[in-house]
Amino acid sequence: MGSPTDEALxxxxxxxxxxxxxxxxxxxxxxxxxxLARMVRDGPLAEDLLQTTFLxxxxxxxxxxxxxxxxxxxxxxxxxxxxxxxxxQRHIHAYVQERPRGKGEPxxxxxxxxxxxxxxxxxxxxxxEQREAVVLSKVEGWSFEEIAELRGISAGAARLRAHRGxxxxxxxxxxxxxx
Amino acid sequence: xxPSLDTLLSRDPGSPSPQALERALDSARQELSTSPRAANWxxxxxxxxxxxxxLVLAVAAVLLAAGPSSVGLMLGRAPLLGLLLLTCALxxxxxxxxxxxxxxxxxxxLTWVTAAALVLTRATPPEASELPGWVCTASHxxxxxxxxxxxxxxxxxxxxxxxxxxxxxxxxxxTGACVGELAxxxxxxxxxVWHLLAWALVALASVALSSLLKPRSYAP
Numbered sequence: 128m129g130s131p132t133d134e135a136l137x138x139x140x141x142x143x144x145x146x147x148x149x150x151x152x153x154x155x156x157x158x159x160x161x162x163l164a165r166m167v168r169d170g171p172l173a174e175d176l177l178q179t180t181f182l183x184x185x186x187x188x189x190x191x192x193x194x195x196x197x198x199x200x201x202x203x204x205x206x207x208x209x210x211x212x213x214x215x216q217r218h219i220h221a222y223v224q225e226r227p228r229g230k231g232e233p234x235x236x237x238x239x240x241x242x243x244x245x246x247x248x249x250x251x252x253x254x255x256e257q258r259e260a261v262v263l264s265k266v267e268g269w270s271f272e273e274i275a276e277l278r279g280i281s282a283g284a285a286r287l288r289a290h291r292g293x294x295x296x297x298x299x300x301x302x303x304x305x306x
Numbered sequence: 307x308x309p310s311l312d313t314l315l316s317r318d319p320g321s322p323s324p325q326a327l328e329r330a331l332d333s334a335r336q337e338l339s340t341s342p343r344a345a346n347w348x349x350x351x352x353x354x355x356x357x358x359x360x361l362v363l364a365v366a367a368v369l370l371a372a373g374p375s376s377v378g379l380m381l382g383r384a385p386l387l388g389l390l391l392l393t394c395a396l397x398x399x400x401x402x403x404x405x406x407x408x409x410x411x412x413x414x415x416l417t418w419v420t421a422a423a424l425v426l427t428r429a430t431p432p433e434a435s436e437l438p439g440w441v442c443t444a445s446h447x448x449x450x451x452x453x454x455x456x457x458x459x460x461x462x463x464x465x466x467x468x469x470x471x472x473x474x475x476x477x478x479x480x481t482g483a484c485v486g487e488l489a490x491x492x493x494x495x496x497x498x499v500w501h502l503l504a505w506a507l508v509a510l511a512s513v514a515l516s517s518l519l520k521p522r523s524y525a526p
Binding site: 141143149152157161164165170173174178180181182183184185186187188189190191192195200203204205207208211242247261262277279293296297300 | 312318320322326337345405465
């Protein structure tokens with residue numbers, strides 16, 4: 128017998144099986160953190176938002192409706208938390224430009240780290256709604272219909288956001304592209 | 307050779323520290339120990355409607371006991387009161403349900419119809435009132451304070467969405483509109499200005515207060 132699906136675990140959690148939550152946390156916490164790190168580019172903030180996201184899952188478990196897919200629901204919560212945090216982060220541009228080297232960053236500025244650093248910088252230069260659309264469509268594999276549902280826009284508008292964000296990223300990172 | 311943009315995007319941006327994971331899990335366990343039961347949005351919506359209906363019934367009882375109204379007069383307003391309570395129920399349900407964008411559109415449409423019906427069905431009174439118009443506005447807003455507080459608490463369980471908050475405000479604003487139907491005999495101009503103003507103020511207050519409150523959850 129295989130392991131239970133996320134949706135079955137969530138149903139169990141709603142019914143009072145608290146262990147089910149820990150299984151969901153173990154399965155999804157790293158993925159959610161990856162999404163949040165791309166969205167806010169701030170390790171400690173991403174970790175705080177990870178905590179906020181799973182607290183939201185607990186507090187809103189009564190809002191999880193049968194038939195809903197768990198992973199998109201969870202990332203919707205993470206996206207909402209990230210958007211709210213970005214809205215309240217006033218000096219984001221100053222932060223991006225003056226960001227000191229943190230832990231785990233090589234002092235010699237190795238190539239792989241430099242490339243990642245440039246990608247993070249470029250992502251932060253996108254408007255939050257374009258960044259969200261790019262990350263959700265290109266990294267998380269969401270359809271434009273799912274992004275549209277998340278933000279209450281049409282699928283065409285979601286496609287446009289992702290396309291514009293992707294093209295802007297491409298132009299910002301032009302020299303990194305394979306020729 | 308440089309990696310493609312898709313490859314770059316798909317690279318892991320770094321794992322959370324074990325301490326961060328442990329901290330998140332600890333706070334989750336603490337939350338579960340303090341609130342082991344899930345809040346049900348259906349019960350919250352029914353609660354909002356129940357509070358509105360209860361207040362309207364209490365006002366009706368007071369008006370009947372004190373004498374300014376009669377059972378016949380109230381029965382004459384029954385269709386409008388029914389329409390207002392239907393609007394209240396549909397708006398409360400659609401404001402709190404996790405999905406249901408189309409139901410929220412229907413709620414807004416029904417609210418317009420109800421507002422128009424309130425104005426168009428109002429007859430000319432036999433004698434003019436001596437009370438200033440704002441008394442109705444103030445009393446309608448006051449009648450909505452309790453239901454609005456309930457609704458704001460329920461809305462904190464979800465991410466802020468202006469349309470959702472607006473419809474929640476329209477739901478609880480029906481309480482004052484019902485009170486207006488029971489207690490006010492003035493003409494359609496008075497209803498169009500002072501009663502609908504109160505309804506709009508409650509809806510706007512719901513949006514403003516909801517945007518100021520920090521959500522307890524970012525769930526849709």
